[in-house]
Amino acid sequence: MKTKERIVAAALQLFNEQGEANVTTNHIAAHLGISPGNLYYHFRNKNHIIARIFLQYSEHLRQSFTPLSGSMSSGSASPAMWFHYLDATFYVMWEFRFFYANLNDILQRDPELHQQYLAVQQELTLNLQALLRELNQQQVLIIADAEIAPLTDVLKMLVSFWVSYQSAQSLTPHISQAVLYEGVSRILLLLKPYFHPELGLELSGLMAHYQALSAKPSDPFHK
């Protein structure tokens, strides 16, 4: 790995483990055993590193939540499809949890990043709406057209602020994988009333899967 990439990887790890506000560029350099000058050669400040991490975040959202037309041809909106989207949701919450833990602070101090965030959110919103509409057409879900936009909005909000909500709920917050899987379970809870009645068994299986993960103190999927 090149130094620039090592800096980004180390920053992401330290931000997630210690909280972004508690990690300086000096900490990152010390963690990698490089000089602060070497770090500044690649990134002029911490916001610059965060902007680079944000590109990874955007790329993940783009790749994981673009509806794959054709893959859901009649009858193939299977559990595998749900695992794909729900695991991708878990991944983004876990991998970028420092960002969700401090979203408004990070956005407010970097208007350029905020602008990029809004563009990515807009794209994500359209993708999620298209996905729900496709599931609707497949009769996997039964959602009134007028409710697709506000329901998408609530799901986005749930994912974006689940980490913050959990932080408010404890004097010594610790964002574990189990806590994030609980958030994923809530997505299923919100969609449950819209599932086609014939898919009740499939839904129960999905819910049991993510509830089991949210009950575990830790999980081998990510260390």
Next chain:
Amino acid sequence: MKTKERIVAAALQLFNEQGEANVTTNHIAAHLGISPGNLYYHFRNKNHIIARIFLQYSEHLRQSFTPLSGSMSSGSASPAMWFHYLDATFYVMWEFRFFYANLNDILQRDPELHQQYLAVQQELTLNLQALLRELNQQQVLIIADAEIAPLTDVLKMLVSFWVSYQSAQSLTPHISQAVLYEGVSRILLLLKPYFHPELGLELSGLMAHYQALSAKPSDPFHK
């Protein structure tokens, strides 16, 4: 009004209008035309004032969300009951919006306040669950027992982080009453699938009411 109460009222107004982080005790004193020394005689610092405002917040939650047993005797779970709870939700979001805009920052810098917050949240959770159970027994809503706790959790999260979510969604966030009424509409959206089918018309009326309020740029209810 006594000076102490005037300080609390002015602080709440300034926090809401300008953001809590942008308002110092000196601003509050200047706004009231009193000396900083006079303010310090009543409150030793800003956190102390916030703690006092928090008591008002707690009192409002306690009074507005305690299920009124008997008031919902068969058939009386009427639109009036929904207006009561939903308007109370709007009120708390609007009246204490500075608190919701900055929840984790405010809680993290005052562990004593955080502890009180957790106690109030715990009480609120039990009240909301009791309320949903009562509506369930009245067959106003049809919710599986196992879903009452997670659904309450999602509703609490929605109210607690709606302001933060909206702030993230704009480069120049402005928390208007319309934005908060949109949050109230989302509560109805989430409860909609659980409404007893015979109450569809009542629900439509409620949704139309709050959607109209969320579409207005301003509303005479509060200035």
